[in-house]
Amino acid sequence: METTGARRSLTWLLLTWGVTRLLLLLFVFKVYVFPGPDVTSDVSVIYHGWYDVLRTGTFPLDDVTWQYPPAAALAILSPGVLPFLDYASAFFVLACLADLVALSLLVYGGLRPGRRIAGAWVWVLGVPLLGPTVYARYDVMVTAVAVAALLAGARHPRLMGVLVGFAAMLKVWPALLLLGVRRRAAWAWAVGTVAALAAVFAVTMPGAFTFLTFQRERGTEVESLGALVFHVARHHGWDGQVLLNYGSIEFLGPWVNVVSSAALALTGMAFGWLLLWRLVATRFQAHTAADAAFVAVLMFTVTSRVISPQYMVWLVGAAAVCVCFRASRMGVPAVLVLVACFVTVLEFPLYFGDVVTSDPFGITLMVVRNGLLVAATAVAARILWRSTVTRKPVPAGLPDQAARAKKASASS
Template sequence: MAGAGLRLSVAVWAVTRVVLLLCVFRVWVLPGSDVSVDIEVIYQGWYGVLRTGTFPYDDVTWQYPPAAALAVLAPALLPFLEYAPAFFVVCFLADAVVLALLLYAVRGGRRSAKGVWVWVVGVPLLGPIVYARYDVMVTAVAVAGLLAVARRTRAAGALMAFGALLKVWPVLLLVGTPRGRSTRSAWSTALVTAVTLGLLFAVTMPGALAFLTFQRDRGTEVESLGSLVFHLGRHFGWHGHARLNYGSVEFLGPYVRTVSRLALGLSVLAFGWLLVWRLRARRFADHTPYDAAFAAVLLFTTTSRVISPQYVVWLIGLAAVCMTMRTTRQGLPIALVLVAASLTQLEFPLWFSHVVASDKLGVATLTLRNGLLVVATLISCARLWRETVREEEPAELSPAPPVPDPGSPPRAPVLKRRTG
């Protein structure tokens, strides 16, 4: 029965992925913004610069760690295709790698096939943006690293470090490694890998650290949690506007810098909470590294100044890993994230013009999506804390029966008359 379910999941994956490919290849054109434009213009421009052996350090839209160059250059592996089609195919292959990793993890029925279904269903809920950004490649590396935590901690640490050099967030996966030898092994390997690869990029390719400046100068993007202040403010006399800035559509005007700083402050508080959790956590079950990774990335996604649609693919990948464990406590937050994924496809690309215009449809959709992410974050963190930190209340002990005196005669049983 389980085998039939997995075969069905592979069939559903194949059908839904063909639909996504048809969308990015413009065989079937969705209404709203074209998700493929950035690949054909921005990514391909970076590709031309990176092939010369240098980073695009004079381009403010380059806001990624140095290993991101490998993702941008990956279409060169398919020289028989033009850049954009090759990029879509590479993303499709990364999607297939995630599916294969999950299928391998649940082989033999030792784990739950629900994890496979979360990935199979979650990606099409998010839409063709998954194949039009390199985040699915990062997610494949992160899923591989997280699944390796249980038995191959050094490999897990190396993969998480490599993922962090691709797009920073996979470093958060280290927060839930079990205490003791596993943590020392994973963290030390991650540190060595990150330093070694970082120095290699810095020495061989000029501009490897330019992304830090461009990230620092970013403002409040129109899809973030903080942007709701300005979406609503537009209806009450706030004089600002939304325009393309630092590679995404951001709000510009009064109080934007203040809200951006508040968002950074929330991210700092999130990091502080994770640190406190790590210091106080005492009970680490088999599923704890997965639950902690999901909660950590959910925290930083929700508090970010930029919640781009492709960020949700990170959460779907980590949710899938969590759901391979029958004992995970993240079921409800994961369900909320899947609903948020479908709303994300509505706000981009389908109704993005409404979001930019801050009209009622755009604001309502964005408020609901961000609200679901906030609720999912609070529930996820609360469940993680309750399971690993909070002390269990001792069970009530019933009084022990009296010990009979060896010298006393045995007592005759007392018979009670039944009435009624």
């Protein structure tokens, strides 16, 4: 009966993945037009432009929208492995393949002892909730590597270290996956991988680290938590502007620097909390590394000056790995992230015009989406703390039993 039920669940899982991903492909290939702004232009225009520059052996030195670590060049260049397709089409196919790789890893991991297939369901449902944007950004590729790293961590710390190091050089956030890892081998191999890749890119391609300057100068993006201040302020006389700046739609004007600095301060406080947790945590189980990674990614996403829609796929991937473990209690924050994904596709691209103009409906969407992320962060952090730091109550009668055993030992 259990085998039959598992096969039936797996069949429905794969069928759901196939149907939802077919819809995503139909949207990005524009067989059907998804409402709102064209989300595929980043691939057909920006990524393709970077591709032409990267093929010459240098990074886009004068393009402030290039804000990624050097290994991101591999993701941008990857459509070249499918020369029989145009650039955009090849990218969409590879994004779908990365999605399938993540699913396969979650299914394989979920079928192991002490695991469950529910994590794969989180991935299958969460990705399409973000709409076609998820296939029109390279974040799904990075997340697939991050999922592989987290699932490998318990049994293969060296492999985890290599995967984390590689993923961090694709996009910095996967470095957070090491937060709850105790084995030094994982840390050592991650650092070694980063150092090796950094050296290779620094020697072979000019401008490998110009992204650090461009990233530092970003402002407050209209979808971020701090942007809510200006969305409301525009209805009370604030005379700033909303413009395309450093590759995203940002608020520019009075007090923006203050809010951006406050966001950085919140990020620093989040880091402080995570550091404190790491110092005082005493109970580490098989799922603790995944839980800690989920909390860390939530914290740094919520406090960021920019919360682009594609960032949500990071959270879906981390949540999916957590839910793979039967002992993990991250189910509630995982559900909150899934609901936030649905609200995200409403605010971008469906009603992005309302968000940019600070229309009451647009503000409502941002309050709900960011509120869900804040709630998920608070709940997940509380679960992590209670499961690893807070002392468990001693069952009644246990001290007396221990005392009797000690006394008997002494008398003998």
